[in-house]
Amino acid sequence: MSLRQFEYALAVAEQGSVTAAADVLRVAQPSVSQQIRGLERELGVELFSRTPAGLVPTVAGRAFLVEAEIAVKAARRARATARAGASELAGELLVAVQMGLGTRQLPGALGALRRSFPRLEVTVFEEPNPTELERLARGGVLDLALMAGPCEEGLYAGHHLGDEEFVVVLPAGHPQLAADRVELRELERETWVRFGHGSALDGVLLDVLEDNTMAPATTARVSQTATAVRWVVHGLGVTLVPASAVPPGHEHLVRPVSPVVSQPVVAAVRPGAGPAELALLDFLRQETWHKFPQSWEEPPSTVSSVPVV
Template sequence: MSLRQMEYFMAVVDEASFTRAAETLHVTQSALSHQIKALERSVGGALLERMPRGVRLTPMGRAFRPHAELAVRSAAQARRAARAAAGAEGGELHVAAVHSIAVGVLPGVFARWRAAHPGVLLHLHEYATTEALEEEVQRGTADLAVGPAPRDWPGTVVPVGEEEIVLVVPFDDRFAGRTTVTLPELADRPWVRCAMEPVVEGERFLDLVCGRAGFRPHTAVFTEHTSTAVRMAAAGVGVCTAPSHIVGGAVGEDCVVLTPDPPWRRPMTVFSRVPPTGAAEAFVDVLRSTWPASGAAGGRAQADVCEAMGAVAGRLPREPAGVGPSARLRG
């Protein structure tokens, strides 16, 4: 059994056709069939069944597929890592990120990276949750991921900054002349919710903190993307929560950004299966130096932020929202 045979097998599976797989691999169909038959002999049975219209996996093929896919992805990642270890002047780097980071932080990071390392091709993979990031890094789709700290990660985790969660209201809102607001003051307001909202202790973050403030948020609209929720909030549909780096450019135009009192922040990290080297290490350095600074909090709130940063990921203080220490979030 060889890596090439597994690559050929995955090509047939992905294309669901020997003909299309041969075209993708730039080999003859007879050469492809020969390699697949050799692979099947080595595993002791048929992996693929030819159908009148395409190809389907046999039971043995279904069992074999995830292992072959992992082997092929790991080999590709090994090649990239070996090239990157020689330095950050060539090759490619696959970066996975949650959507808010991809939209709000990485454009500036990528611009600085391209200026310093024009020979390295960047591939960006966007996902909605930290769990999806973990899965893609484990599968070898990405060399590293940027997002909230994962739970029980077996590899390397490097802190890179904080993400501040703010509240967005329209410019003519009754709170528009203020900079901060407590949750109890918003108890009677409708909310625009997002599928990418952080989850804490198995519960959506807004439900959790509003519950601790003594009310249940009334959801007016539920959206898929944070950027959509921000536009809805600016139009007056309802209040929304969003990372500050997504809405920063809209301040003073058609919406107002309010900081919750106490503030909500969560640590952001880079995590990977192995310690970053070469291009990956250089990328982490650029990311850390470019990361946007969080807003300043004073007195007790600032001290509580520092204390929360050392807590277990995903755990919130037990004081009611609006009066207790800063919350620490997990996406």
């Protein structure tokens, strides 16, 4: 078996046909078919079934593709490390972010990374479910992840970047906008725009409501922080989001809360990380991670980055 065969199989699974996979890979269709047939002969199983909708992975195929993706990602990281010189990084970096964290800081760090290493390709995706984030980490797929809380010992090395304070988003004209900091109990009668079941953000809100003996009356559930803010703007309730996740132009509708709600922001990096991961970690440390002071209008304070032991 070869990495090329793995890449061809992954492309066929993603595209649903040999023809489309060949177009994406920029190779001849017979080459893809030949590689897939050779792989199936060597494995002794069928990887794909033909259906009216196209080629669909079999049960054995799905199991194989999970491991194939891990192998391909590892090979790309190895190539990136081998090509890394004193002033050049090339290859692919896969970053996952717990939804709502680093919304303003990560683009700044990635911009600096891009300017310093223009040949480095970075793929970023937000993951609302911490269980899924952990599954990806255990599978060896991720190079770096931004998450709240410590990393599992031995899986990734955690670096504490700072603390992310949560703020309440209120509709225009809400009486609590007159306060510098909103007492959570003052929101007891409000309905809430919440996030998906099992998501980290909904877990934070549930803990906050329970700690303050408040019953969560739910208007709706959404999957993105920006959507939650927009729904509040349209008068559908209130919501609680990380401060950095507030879209520009809506800062006047948010207030920090009392008691303070905050989470640590941790950059999880694989042990023995390569130069690409370490470069991004360095740029993330240069970003401002803060809690809001008593007055919203005052400049935010800076929290020093310290490693998580």
